[in-house]
Amino acid sequence: MNDTALVEVKKLSRFYGTLQAVKDVSFTIRPGEVLGFLGPNGAGKTTTMQIISGNLAPSGGSVTIAGHDLLENPRAAKSAIGYLPESPPLYRELTVDEYLDYCAALNGIARARRKKAREQAKGRCGLSDTGRRLIGNLSKGYQQRVGIAQAIIHLPPVVILDEPTVGLDPIQIREIRALIRELGKEHGVILSTHILPEVQATCDHVQIINKGELVLNESIEGLEHHMKSASITVAFRQPPALEALEKLPGVKSVQPEKDGRLHVFHESEHNPTDAILRLAVEKNWGLYEIRPGRLSLEQVFLDLTTEATDGIAMTEASVTANPNGGGA
Known part of the structure; x- marks a missing residue:
């Protein structure tokens, strides 16, 4: 180039x-x-x-x-x-x-x-x-x-x-x-x-x-890397209180997903996977899924634009539902 x-x-x-x-x-x-x-x-x-x-x-x-x-x-x-x-x-x-x-x-x-x-x-x-x-x-x-x-x-x-x-x-x-x-x-x-x-x-x-x-x-490419890093997704049969995960070293926040899974955001140098596995066994939380998380571009966008409005079109479906869109 x-x-x-x-x-x-x-x-x-x-x-x-x-x-x-x-x-x-x-x-x-x-x-x-x-x-x-x-x-x-x-x-x-x-x-x-x-x-x-x-x-x-x-x-x-x-x-x-x-x-x-x-x-x-x-x-x-x-x-x-x-x-x-x-x-x-x-x-x-x-x-x-x-x-x-x-x-x-x-x-x-x-x-x-x-x-x-x-x-x-x-x-x-x-x-x-x-x-x-x-x-x-x-x-x-x-x-x-x-x-x-x-x-x-x-x-x-x-x-x-x-x-x-x-x-x-x-x-x-x-x-x-x-x-x-x-x-x-x-x-x-x-x-x-x-x-x-x-x-x-x-x-x-x-x-x-x-x-x-x-x-x-x-x-x-950098955005894709950012979207894949510094988070994990977990699912439990007996979900703990969010505070129990938020207290783990390196955990910045925990966000519930619509399907019951939890998205755990953490510092890039402190991955809490081992701690979650250990606690899940000790507390009988019934952990059945844990994997590297993936932020959507929508989540990145919302994190960076704290005053996002209802006018933001997030999906192609909303494009056709709101054809007049509008810019700045």
Whole structure:
């Protein structure tokens, strides 16, 4: 992988009056990376995306896109960005071809090259047979594809996608995720979302923002390791009081699961497995299961965002139940 940064964000901040919506956010994106940008509603995701895409001025900090400072050289920086906002900027009365030709012109593509650029974007987004169809007659999933096509028609090194699967059905979600993974092979992609499975399905790196601050910046591999470590799951026929386990050396907390199992969180250097086995025999707790625990991304998310709200979409089922989603 090329180590040259496509996006460098340093100490980014944004105030709305006295409210600081973004607080000293810093991160880097390199070619071939898909960055998942997670956070509950109101956490600062969309504000950050608007700043990075040049649609909102920061109160402090800097953004560099493909080597161009966004404030000092905005035209060059913006030309290196493809942006799909949460509501795709579509003209429903145009055909797909008419709209993409218009977008090609807006992005400065010479007239002689527009047809080739349009056909390439359509091909990459699964739109090859829709060129003569009115955008207003397309399904929501295909309209999202058109939105992505306009974002990549000028082959930008950086693609920013803000909630690209909100309101889609499970089949459409799967198709758009496959498209995002494909884009990640040739572009640096920022995927802003509040849908947790989205990140695990499509991203190489994950960041979680809460109250305007980054509270997690980790590779997917590192996150998987974090989710598997420092916990064990146990099940007893005669479950002890939670306090009996919480008093063991190294145990930080004990969380009951819905199925009656207990999730024991412990310090990484103090595994309480031996102590639990010994006590289970002494106290006749009837231990019948003990295994390394595995946190879900949902649990990690909730641990890091202490004011998670009902608006957070945790599963694909909730996506279809709450199609209007919403960003920061």
